[in-house]
Amino acid sequence: MRSLETFSLQLNEMNDSNSAVPAVDRADAVLQILASSSEPVNTTELARQTGFAKSTLYLLLASLEQRRWIEKKGGGYVIGLGLYMLGCAYVHFDNLQHIFRTAAAEYVAMHNEVVQLAVLQGGEVVYLAREDAHRPVRLVSDMGTRLPAHACALGKALLAQLSDEEVLKLLPTELVAITDRTITRHEALLAELAAVRRSGLALDQEEVAAGLNCFAVYAGETPTGRRIAVSTSIPTDRLDGEREKAIVQAIVRVAGQIRQRLSAHA
Incomplete structure (x- = not known):
């Protein structure tokens, strides 16, 4: 023995x-x-x-x-399919998939725009789910897709939950530009994250794709400790001041509904 x-x-x-x-x-x-x-x-x-x-x-x-x-x-x-099925269990756990779909479907029915769900992993966001609008839109947010957190609204919404020190440790020393509007200076990013903390709203104004604007809101923490955020992406030509206000209010409601339902399942 x-x-x-x-x-x-x-x-x-x-x-x-x-x-x-x-x-x-x-x-x-x-x-x-x-x-x-x-x-x-x-x-x-x-x-x-x-x-x-x-x-x-x-x-x-x-x-x-x-x-x-x-x-x-x-x-x-x-x-293969077997690995995909295992990966799908990630969003089914915590009842997250159902909670997201329910809240997102209401938004899509009212505004006919896409809604996306993501989590932070290192210096990137990983897209977990998407509820599509009933019209085409150019997106790169299929499940499992990764994007640099500093460049997209979802990433900013999630990074804003961390301290500046944690953000700097998490992100690379060089911030990659995806478009000519992507933030590439750490100081500028930290200033934007401070604004996100004050307003609760994160923006991506053509920083990932030209002609596409995204609005994201932190949606809380699952019972297993996963921090999540939701966003909607809308082409610039479908936005004006009045519609932007309605879209922002609606995505804030989606995040609030998800947070509330997650709490109920805790």
């Missing part, structure tokens, strides 16, 4: 943040490559990017395919 001292030592080693499980790391490396590609990736390219031996890679791909985490397509591999 192992001694308590030996067991404690092994437990500490397992909890060491520098330790890792090689098989998990290898699977993650492959999945990250597939997730970032818009086309199937073949084994030759996967071997080149990962540096894995062909024998190791083939065994790994077979295991991932068996679990339906990846699928063969054409001459390569893509993310």
Whole structure:
């Protein structure tokens, strides 16, 4: 029987943040490559990017395919249905998906504009859900899409919940410009976040896409501690002063409804 001292030592080693499980790391490396590609990736390219031996890679791909985490397509591999289903559990937990859909559907029915839900991960926002309008709009907010938090309204709404010190630690030293209107100076971003804290409203005025304005509001924290925000994105040519006021009031109501319903399920 192992001694308590030996067991404690092994437990500490397992909890060491520098330790890792090689098989998990290898699977993650492959999945990250597939997730970032818009086309199937073949084994030759996967071997080149990962540096894995062909024998190791083939065994790994077979295991991932068996679990339906990846699928063969054409001459390569893509993310599979099984992994998508696991990912969907993220928004179903906490009843978040239902709560969002209910509040967003009311907004879309009244204003016929899209509503989006996102969470902060590092220096990026990750889109969790979207309720579409009944007309086309140019967006990049499919579920799982990431955007730099400093550039979009959702990111600003979420960053505003942190202190300036936390924001600076979270963001890269160089803020990337997506359009010529994207904020790229940390001082300017912190000043805008201060304004968001005062008003409760975050704006993206053509900072992610030319001709597109976004309005975002912090929607609270789920019972498991996930901070979320909602936004609506509207082409500039569909906005005037009166409609902008109505849109802002409406997205504030959506955030309030989500916060209230999350509290009821806590």
